[in-house]
Amino acid sequence: MFQKILIANRGEIACRVIRTAKRLGIATVAVYSEADARALHVDLADEAWPIGPPPARESYLAIDKILDVARRSGAEAIHPGYGFLSENADFADACAQAGVVFIGPPPGAIRAMGSKAESKAIMQRSGVPLVPGYHGEAQDFQTVSEAAARIGYPVLIKASAGGGGKGMRIVERPSDLETAIEGAKREARSSFGDDRVLVEKYLTRPRHIEIQVFADTRGNFAFLFERDCSIQRRYQKVVEEAPAPGMDPPRRRLMGEAAIAAARAVGYVGAGTVEFIAEGEVFYFMEMNTRLQVEHPVTEMITGQDLVEWQLRVASGEPLPLIQDQLGIRGHAIEVRVYAEDPARDFLPSIGTLVHLRQPREAAHVRVDTGVGQGHQITPYYDPMIAKLIVWGEDRPAAVRRLAGALSEYEVVGVQTNLGLLRAIVDNPAFEQARLDTGFIARHADELLPAITPRLPEADETAVWAAATLAVLAEQRAAKQGKAERSGDRWSPWDVADAWRLNGEGYQDLRFRRGEETLTVRTHPQAGGSFRLDLPAGSVQAEAAESEAGMFLRVDGISHRARVVRRRAELTVILAGRNHVLHQVDPLAPPRLEMAGEDKLIAPIPARVSRVLIEPGARVKKGVPLLVLEAMKMELTLSAPLDGTIETLRHRAGEMVEEGTELVTFAREER
Ligand code: ADP
Numbered sequence: 001m002f003q004k005i006l007i008a009n010r011g012e013i014a015c016r017v018i019r020t021a022k023r024l025g026i027a028t029v030a031v032y033s034e035a036d037a038r039a040l041h042v043d044l045a046d047e048a049w050p051i052g053p054p055p056a057r058e059s060y061l062a063i064d065k066i067l068d069v070a071r072r073s074g075a076e077a078i079h080p081g082y083g084f085l086s087e088n089a090d091f092a093d094a095c096a097q098a099g100v101v102f103i104g105p106p107p108g109a110i111r112a113m114g115s116k117a118e119s120k121a122i123m124q125r126s127g128v129p130l131v132p133g134y135h136g137e138a139q140d141f142q143t144v145s146e147a148a149a150r151i152g153y154p155v156l157i158k159a160s161a162g163g164g165g166k167g168m169r170i171v172e173r174p175s176d177l178e179t180a181i182e183g184a185k186r187e188a189r190s191s192f193g194d195d196r197v198l199v200e201k202y203l204t205r206p207r208h209i210e211i212q213v214f215a216d217t218r219g220n221f222a223f224l225f226e227r228d229c230s231i232q233r234r235y236q237k238v239v240e241e242a243p244a245p246g247m248d249p250p251r252r253r254l255m256g257e258a259a260i261a262a263a264r265a266v267g268y269v270g271a272g273t274v275e276f277i278a279e280g281e282v283f284y285f286m287e288m289n290t291r292l293q294v295e296h297p298v299t300e301m302i303t304g305q306d307l308v309e310w311q312l313r314v315a316s317g318e319p320l321p322l323i324q325d326q327l328g329i330r331g332h333a334i335e336v337r338v339y340a341e342d343p344a345r346d347f348l349p350s351i352g353t354l355v356h357l358r359q360p361r362e363a364a365h366v367r368v369d370t371g372v373g374q375g376h377q378i379t380p381y382y383d384p385m386i387a388k389l390i391v392w393g394e395d396r397p398a399a400v401r402r403l404a405g406a407l408s409e410y411e412v413v414g415v416q417t418n419l420g421l422l423r424a425i426v427d428n429p430a431f432e433q434a435r436l437d438t439g440f441i442a443r444h445a446d447e448l449l450p451a452i453t454p455r456l457p458e459a460d461e462t463a464v465w466a467a468a469t470l471a472v473l474a475e476q477r478a479a480k481q482g483k484a485e486r487s488g489d490r491w492s493p494w495d496v497a498d499a500w501r502l503n504g505e506g507y508q509d510l511r512f513r514r515g516e517e518t519l520t521v522r523t524h525p526q527a528g529g530s531f532r533l534d535l536p537a538g539s540v541q542a543e544a545a546e547s548e549a550g551m552f553l554r555v556d557g558i559s560h561r562a563r564v565v566r567r568r569a570e571l572t573v574i575l576a577g578r579n580h581v582l583h584q585v586d587p588l589a590p591p592r593l594e595m596a597g598e599d600k601l602i603a604p605i606p607a608r609v610s611r612v613l614i615e616p617g618a619r620v621k622k623g624v625p626l627l628v629l630e631a632m633k634m635e636l637t638l639s640a641p642l643d644g645t646i647e648t649l650r651h652r653a654g655e656m657v658e659e660g661t662e663l664v665t666f667a668r669e670e671r
Contacts (some may be wrong), residue, residue: 001316002026002076003104007045008066009081012388014041014294021306028211031066033059035379035656040371047073053654060084063091066097075358077101077315079308083383086291090407097496101316105290106326109266112289117160117198118617119266126265128258131277131284133200135160145177147199154202157181159188159195165235166191170202173426203279203424205437208232208286209244210275212307214295215268222324223256224307230436231425233347236565238418238441239425240295242302242335242637243542243545245396245434255283262288270297271311278634294337294388297367301333301392332396334403336426339437340384342416343452349384353377353605353658355414357386358567360406365392378415379656380608380631386417399433411550413565417532419454423577429453444648458537465512465535465581467553467573468522470544471564472510472584473531494495511585512571550574601638601664603657607631614654614664618646626664 004027005028018028018041032266035054042048049069052059059065062082066102070078078100078572089110111117117135124130133155143444148155148171157180159167167188169180185195202459212224216532220379228244230480242412243252257275259274262285275286296307305460308319341347351481354513357374360366370387378384390404410419419439425431428444428451441448507524522534530543545552550563573580607629614626629636644666 001318002312004029004075004099005077005079005312006031006066006070006100007041007079007081008060008074008085009079010036010039010041010060010382011082011296012369012385013083015371016369017081017308018307020312023306024309024312024449026312029069031069031309032579033381034376035381036502037531039376040373049073050085052484053137054379056084056381063088063094066096067100069098069352070095071098072419075100077103077312079311080291082291083277084536087289088446089114098284101315103311104272105266105268105270109268110290112266112535113290115160116158116287117196118287119287119473120198122265123262126261128262128285129283130198130264131203131286133198135198139196141178141181144181144197144199145174147430148177154200154204155199157184157197159184159446159571160198161188161190161192161194161448162488167197168184168235171550172659183255203277205384206230206277206279207437207438208237208275209247209255209278209283210273210293211255212293212296212316213259213263213268213274214307214310214320215263215270216293216320217317218296218319219319220323220586221260221268222320222322223261224305224327224328225329226252226255227293227295227298228436229295232429232437232438233441233442235438237295237337238422239334239336239431240298241396241399242298242334243313243332245436250335251281251283254389258283271307271315271583276455279603285437295335295370297390298333298335300470301367301390302329303327304330304333305365312490318544331392331394332399333390334390334399335390335408336394336403336422337388337418337484338386338410338422339418340378340386340412340415341418341423343418343449347418347421347646349380351378351380351384351414352415353569354386356411356563357414357564358409358411360389360409363404366406367391377606377656377658379562384415386412386415396434397432400426410577411563411565411574413567413572413579420578423447424451449628459555459558460560460575461537463555463558463562464573465521465539466533466542467544467551467560467564467575468512468571468582469510469523470531470532470542470553470585470661471551471566471571471573473508473523474544474546475566509587511587513583514586515584554665581583585643599642599644599664599666601626603629603659603661604629605629605636606659607636607657609651609653609655609657609663610635612649612651614649616646618647620644627651637650638663640666 007017008028018549021028028045030041030048031051032042032048033054041524051065068379085091089107092102092107120135154172157169167184169184171177171180184197189195193620207226207230208227211226215221227240227242229240231239258471258528271292274284275287277286287588340350354376359368362368365411367390368387391399391402393402507522512519524532532541533542540556542555553562554586565572569584573583610630611628622640622642624640625637626640627638647667
């Protein structure tokens, strides 16, 4: 076994590989880009080496830099994780030349499976069933359209070099074919630098079922059963489970053997996944992924095996830890991918700081694979995944229940997430009944999307207002108490923060804004630290206790668990796993000034400074562009709010700034 390995990756998968290496007593070397200097994988590894600027091309994809670290740190092997260099045959070659073990298949197997067209040709020769289609060299329109006619519409055009659903087009009728081919080729050329396409029968209600295979250097093969990854959004997996609902043992064996035939055909070694598309009783080869998959944990949960340990053993020359007959399935496992994505913006990545992050507590049957913690950032440079949540149950219904429970424990403030969608999927009757196919999300969109922001029951609505109000009152009390302690007289009646008055009943009004609605809550302190709150639905009696676990709230005798996270005037109330955003309105504050009148320029959103257009000392007129920010694919030009002289300029092009960061300050012009 190796003494020391390098992990050429980041995020949750780097952390996950390090965890197994630690358990096996293997030293770990992490690499990190400038954007990841404080990332979790850097903390977890025994050593961490910087490899350059944030863009992956200059760091995580820089073969020379990574091999240089391997050499200098004395790592004997490199685990590539998934993505980045994991399916790069040139990298595998370069490792071999440098005398470092690439923890993955031989370069030849990566190359053979790298092209959808070539891999299909190999599979055809090995007798693995293929979707009816055309994957030949000739790319002229006549050949392709004749093939489409022969296959029968609807057909699917795919980029031969494809991945991530790019370059795919569904074509319903012959008259649409030419435009679709052109579109697919254009996308394929820009994404993969290769515009070859293939055509296949488009299945209308298929399931995505994949087989986990393993091979060692001694010619042993095994399959660790299947995963069903049919719940997808735009051809991207969202929920994965094992075993596949409804799979029977003879069919499982048939698919497992087909997968092994596929792996054998390319001389496979290590972990691989053979993806099939299945409809009714038939299944067809789609492609083979020559690496560890994102969704491998569900296989680990049902087999009790650690697939990274298997990879390390096989790569160091040991035989497969178990043979086929020693492998079995226990229970059911489901994984969901928790992403920083904004459902309101068609699930675009949501960039920002994880101001508050609490994930479900890990337990025997609940696993959270994550690469971020509270205070970390989701940057525009890499995949915006926050975590994978994986649960196990004795059977599928038990796993679904456990998943629903774990999802409700999530607390994320600072970025938008897909948690609402995940919860809506898990609660959907069709999902509970395992009626799965790749069109699930699109077909149930009418039920799923409104369920992301459901109408709250009245008791919860009241609890949200009460939680926000009590949080503000608690802050006031804490602030006053601090002041009283500093003033030396802890018991001074003038510092008590409970609206205590010398005469009559005291009260205090707090104002909140939520969306379009503004609400004033009249708060009346009561004996024993509770309050009477006048809310739209009537007056309630409310009290709260704060602890690490959040706010324990009681409203008219009904108790709730909540958490209130403040960011300046914004209060996020997390109740039953859902976020409710309110703004506290301070009636004494002057009306929000426009940028004009202020003597600084603030970043309105978390972003990257893409251009700086002025220098300190420069005199500018109001409206002159000063800086260009870039967030996601959007550019934002910030202009001078006033006539003045630039006093300080804190950021250079290329730097990341958080929302609220002071970018420029001015020396005011004398009038
Ligand atoms: P990529 O490599 O770009 O991810 P895949 O070939 O793996 O592309 O296919 C991704 C997804 O597209 C599949 O999981 C499935 O949902 C859908 N898909 C692929 N081929 C077909 C087909 N012939 N008919 C219907 N859906 C398909």
